[in-house]
Amino acid sequence: xxxxxxxxxxxxxxxxxxxxxxxxxxxxxxxxxxxxxxxxxxxxxxxxxxxxxxxxxxxxxxxxxxxxxxxxxxxxxxxxxxxxxxxxxxxxxxxxxxxxxxxxxxxxxxxxxxxxxxxxxxxxxxxxxxxxxx
Amino acid sequence: xxxxxxxxxxxxxxxxxxxxxxxxxxxxxxxxxxxxxxxxxxxxxxxxxxxxxxxxxxxxxxxxxxxxxxxxxxxxxxxxxxxxxxxxxxxxxxxxxxxxxxxxxxxxxxxxxxxxxxxxxxxxxxxxxxxxxx
Numbered sequence: 012x013x014x015x016x017x018x019x020x021x022x023x024x025x026x027x028x029x030x031x032x033x034x035x036x037x038x039x040x041x042x043x044x045x046x047x048x049x050x051x052x053x054x055x056x057x058x059x060x061x062x063x064x065x066x067x068x069x070x071x072x073x074x075x076x077x078x079x080x081x082x083x084x085x086x087x088x089x090x091x092x093x094x095x096x097x098x099x100x101x102x103x104x105x106x107x108x109x110x111x112x113x114x115x116x117x118x119x120x121x122x123x124x125x126x127x128x129x130x131x132x133x134x135x136x137x138x139x140x141x142x143x144x145x
Numbered sequence: 146x147x148x149x150x151x152x153x154x155x156x157x158x159x160x161x162x163x164x165x166x167x168x169x170x171x172x173x174x175x176x177x178x179x180x181x182x183x184x185x186x187x188x189x190x191x192x193x194x195x196x197x198x199x200x201x202x203x204x205x206x207x208x209x210x211x212x213x214x215x216x217x218x219x220x221x222x223x224x225x226x227x228x229x230x231x232x233x234x235x236x237x238x239x240x241x242x243x244x245x246x247x248x249x250x251x252x253x254x255x256x257x258x259x260x261x262x263x264x265x266x267x268x269x270x271x272x273x274x275x276x277x278x279x
Binding site for chain 1: 146147148149150153155156157163165166167169170171172173193194195196218219220221224226227234237238241242243262264266267268269270272
């Protein structure tokens with residue numbers, strides 16, 4: 012059902028500063044950066060094996076991501092798993108009583124479907140599910 | 146240099162409870178559980194693609210893991226990357242001014258070498274490096 016870790020998102024205050032560690036010191040290769048979520052988040056995409064590390068930087072102080080950093084500091088924000096069938100995965104979670112942030116999948120600008128599970132149900136972990144491209 | 150995400154460790158208070166979510170609801174398959182770190186940590190190993198999710202449960206209240214949960218609650222504890230050459234990776238990190246928890250690699254009971262980078266240098270993320278088996 013879960014085919015791979017798609018990405019791990021790390022909340023940072025400034026991608027340029029964070030790259031000094033993740034790229035220059037740790038040696039993760041930067042593929043590209045892009046503005047996501049209607050311009051509210053800058054993302055640095057850094058492939059590692061079959062997964063990616065994503066550095067995510069809020070572009071305004073009102074977003075959930077900005078509030079996460081204000082409250083908890085920089086650190087891992089969420090983990091995303093690729094699934095074969097996102098509807099089946101969400102139905103199973105709901106059936107088992109898990110609290111979902113998205114009861115039905117959202118669709119991003121590239122047409123990919125994804126949904127978040129509430130960390131209250133997931134032992135403190137914000138989990139994203141991502142529909143494997145057909 | 147970083148070849149893959151080896152594992153993501155999630156700190157939980159009770160593996161049995163956590164498996165109700167991660168295995169029964171989310172659908173990650175449990176491979177096996179084992180006592181690690183001289184009996185101080187119970188670990189549930191759950192493969193996902195070329196990586197693993199590891200649920201880690203402290204066995205006493207004095208360990209760093211137990212204190213992490215007491216302070217921050219359950220959640221992602223660390224992320225581990227496999228590297229081709231752990232000595233080269235640590236030398237590069239040190240050269241770039243990163244703060245290391247382990248200046249030289251530790252060796253586990255299976256003879257595998259690993260080292261931790263301090264989250265102060267890594268934008269709030271506790272990072273483990275793991276030497277790829279030759």
